[in-house]
Amino acid sequence: MYIIKLDAIDSTNSHLKAMASVALPKDYTVVVAEHQTEGRGQMGTIWQTESGKNLTASVFKKMIGFKVSNQFYISMVVSLAICKVLKTFQIPKISIKWPNDILSADKKICGILIENVIKHNKFQGSVIGFGLNVNQKFFDNLTQASSMSLLTGVLYNKDEVLSKILKELQFYFKLLESQQFEQLKSEYEALLFRKDKPSTFSTSKDETFSGIIKGVSKSGKLKVWTEDEIIKTFDLKELTLLY
Template sequence: MYIIKLNAIDSTNSYLKAMASVNLPKDFTVVVADHQTQGRGQMGTTWQTEDGKNLTASVFKAFGFVDVEKQFYISMAVALSICKALDILKISQLSIKWPNDILSANKKICGTLIENVIKQNQLKGSIIGFGLNVNQKYFDNLPKASSMSLLTGVVYNKDEVLSQILKQLQYYFAILESKDYEKLKVEYESLLFRKDKPSTFKNEDGTTFSGIIKGITETGKLNVWTEDDVIKTFDLKQVTLLY
């Protein structure tokens, strides 16, 4: 494991992507920044973070053993790693909001961005970025956001939090390397936010509908039992869970 600590950077994922464009970084290279000026989330969203209060990091992991069509299992392993680390750190009521936001008590405390390095139709590795709200106390115009400290009243050592997450990443990546996909999928679905509960969704054209999340496919699409008694499958761009 190789840890690079930076005071400020545009984005830890961008930093590793620039490295990977020249030569693939060493396996399990970790980049941590106290401040990100252009932190990125899923589908082009930005990540808001208060200087020095939160954990913003990216990890490069070589994944020559994962087939391209199995790449969502990387996302499962990452979400499970963060949940397990937070559980050990006594954060309660954890869930995974599809595809990989981490919630506690229905409040978002962690977002992830996974960018896969694919060459000649082969998965070479992944740049795994995560932004975890650790000690931040105020979130402007973000009513669904929270932090570890807000949830527990504890001020956390960010290095200790990072160490626990990295430990769990190693554990779940070992499961992935052993190709125990069923274990990952079952555990991921057991933590899936609003699974088996009536929920409201918004589709691409902005219309809403009701349904019940039943699980995910192997490629990470969401299975929803809809009002017309049919299970429909949606990818990330097709549907948004409203809650």
């Protein structure tokens, strides 16, 4: 494992992607930054973080020959690894808001951004970025955000948190490499936020409807039991969970 520690950078994911464009980094190469100036989330959103208080890191995982059709399992692996670590730190009511936001109750404490490296239509590896709110106490205009420290009153050692996450990533990637797809999917679905509870959704056409989350497809689409008693699947661009 090779860890690169930086004081400030635009984005740890961008840094690793730039490295991968020249030559594939070693497996589990990690870039950690005390401060990101342009941290990114899903679909181009900005990840806000207070300098030095949180864990902003990216990990390169070699995935030579991995099937592109199975890429959502990488998201499952990362989500499960982080959830498991948070549980060891006694963070309460951990769940995964589809596709891979990590919540404590209904407060977001971790965001994940996965960018796959594919050359000539073949999988080469995955750049796994995550921003975990560790010791930050104040979130301007972010009413749905929280941190490990806010939830427990404890100040955490970020290096210890990172070390545990990397250990669990290795564990879950071994499950993936041994094709334990059903186990991963089952564990992921068991942690899905609002699974089996009536919820309200908004579509990309700004239409709202009620439904019940039943799980995910193998490709990572959300399976929702709708009011007309049909299970429909939606991808990330098609649906927003309103609660």
